[in-house]
Amino acid sequence: MTKVAQLGKLVSRWFTLLVIIWAEFNYFVPKTSAWVVPNTSYLLGIILFGMGLTLRGEDFARIVKRPVPVILGTVAHYVIMPLIAWVLCLIFHLQGATAAGVILVGSCPSGTSSSVMAYLAGGDVALDVSIETLSTIIAPVALPGLLLLYAGQYVTIPTQSLFLSTIEIVIVPIVLGVVVHSIFGKHIDKITEALPLVSQFVWLRSRIPVFKNYSFT
Numbered sequence: 165m166t167k168v169a170q171l172g173k174l175v176s177r178w179f180t181l182l183v184i185i186w187a188e189f190n191y192f193v194p195k196t197s198a199w200v201v202p203n204t205s206y207l208l209g210i211i212l213f214g215m216g217l218t219l220r221g222e223d224f225a226r227i228v229k230r231p232v233p234v235i236l237g238t239v240a241h242y243v244i245m246p247l248i249a250w251v252l253c254l255i256f257h258l259q260g261a262t263a264a265g266v267i268l269v270g271s272c273p274s275g276t277s278s279s280v281m282a283y284l285a286g287g288d289v290a291l292d293v294s295i296e297t298l299s300t301i302i303a304p305v306a307l308p309g310l311l312l313l314y315a316g317q318y319v320t321i322p323t324q325s326l327f328l329s330t331i332e333i334v335i336v337p338i339v340l341g342v343v344v345h346s347i348f349g350k351h352i353d354k355i356t357e358a359l360p361l362v363s364q365f366v367w368l369r370s371r372i373p374v375f376k377n378y379s380f381t
Contacts, residue, residue, distance in 0.1 A: 205329075209337040211275055212300070216341015218279075219297060226294045237295040242306050245270040250314040264315040271310040273299040273334065300338060304330040 190196050227234050249270025253263040274296040282292040299306070307330050308323040315321060 205333050208333050212334055213337040213341045215275060215296065215300070216338035216343075217345050219293070219338070219342050219345065223290075223293050223297050226290060227298055230291070230294070233291055234294045234298055237291065238298045238302070241274060241295065241299050242271070242310065246310045246314055253318075258318075260318055263318040264311070264321075267315040267318075268307075268311060271307050271314070273303040273306070300334060303334050 246267060247270075249267045252258070253266055258266060274292075278296055279289055279292045281287075282289050304327050308321065308326040311326065312321045312323055
């Protein structure tokens with residue numbers, strides 16, 4: 165398991181470059197990831213289930229104990245990233261579903277890769293995990309709201325179905341992960357070292373296709 169953890173750290177260090185290489189490869193050979201499109205929701209569920217497995221009671225308690233930095237971090241996350249995505253759409257003159265897809269990616273809650281990056285950068289991992297937790301909890305409201313604000317000019321936003329899909333794809337897997345971790349405890353801790361590597365591999369696969377789980381029209 166130690167070797168798996170070391171491989172996960174190595175992949176994390178070069179993750180941005182790997183994403184660019186993988187995206188370029190799929191641009192020229194799109195069939196490579198074509199099978200992912202109908203299975204994107206399941207792959208995202210795997211990532212978030214893994215996130216739930218890593219959460220502990222103190223991660224939720226920390227939100228209450230240190231509310232100001234956690235809330236500020238979450239607000240910054242949901243302000244800066246969607247705004248940058250929207251600005252990129254203006255700069256590159258993106259329209260329609262393409263613009264909505266870019267804004268959707270920018271509006272998604274934090275994931276397990278964020279805590280890995282914080283760890284490698286020597287940041288406050290505990291704070292990062294708390295921000296991930298809070299941003300994910302409010303995602304069913306924040307995600308449709310941000311898309312309506314930024315992407316509503318490009319496409320019609322199905323806010324109700326998006327709200328329900330976010331609960332199904334994001335909240336339910338995390339809750340299941342937390343429950344499994346609460347039941348099996350130390351047994352789960354033995355496999356959490358491999359979760360960053362699993363999450364990053366699945367992330368590469370799931371983020372390349374356009375988000376076709378949502379009907380932007």
